[in-house]
Amino acid sequence: MMEEDYVFKIVVIGDSAVGKTQLLGRFTRGDFFLDSKSTIGIEFQTRTVDIGRRRVKAQIWDTAGQERYRAVTGAYYRGALGAMLVYDVTSRRTFDHAARWVDDLRAHADKSIVVMLVGNKADLAVAGARAVAADEAAAFAEEQGLFFSEASALSGENVERAFLRLLEEIHANVC
Ligand code: GDP
Secondary structure, eight states: OOOOSEEEEEEEEOSTTSSHHHHHHHHHHSOOOSSGGGGTTOOEEEEEEEETTEEEEEEEEOOTTGGGGTOOOHHHHTTOSEEEEEEETTOHHHHHTHHHHHHHHHHHSOTTOEEEEEEEOHHHIIIIIOOSOHHHHHHHHHHHTOEEEEOOTTTOTTHHHHHHHHHHHHHHHHO
16 A cells, blocks of 8 residues: 655646656656657646655646646646746747746745746757756746756656655645
């Protein structure tokens, strides 16, 4: 029996096509689907991890495409203890929109929500397609009180670390 001590709701937000679904799949199942939209309609996925001596079930919600219509509602944020705000390091526009997503969080989510800003597709930045410097994103995160990491859902780099950091910070808040 996998009895958990806590269930932490985490929402994944950010512009369309930044890799939200793939990051979630990488963390909960350890894979990357080339046909990523196969998961549309699935509201959340879970993974149970041990943090300290506690068993924590991360219940991670995917927007399932709602962000395309700016239709992410209060219901999506309700009860969320953490948020992963994702942009694409090769797309300036998706980073510029991060401020809007922070406004959305401030408007709809709990005041104490823990937020991790993730610059995804870091594997592409290596190939010279970078549009957002890590320093700039780190400065924005600091100014807004967010944690920050670059990651790649494709290679898996930093994905585990970013989610675990978020869960640890939530755990530190609730305990
Ligand atoms: P979402 O709309 O934010 O959920 O984005 P998806 O997870 O559907 O990903 C959008 C596209 O980016 C898909 O074609 C993915 O295969 C691709 N993608 C997602 N993550 C990565 C990554 O880390 N590296 C690269 N190179 N492509 C990625």
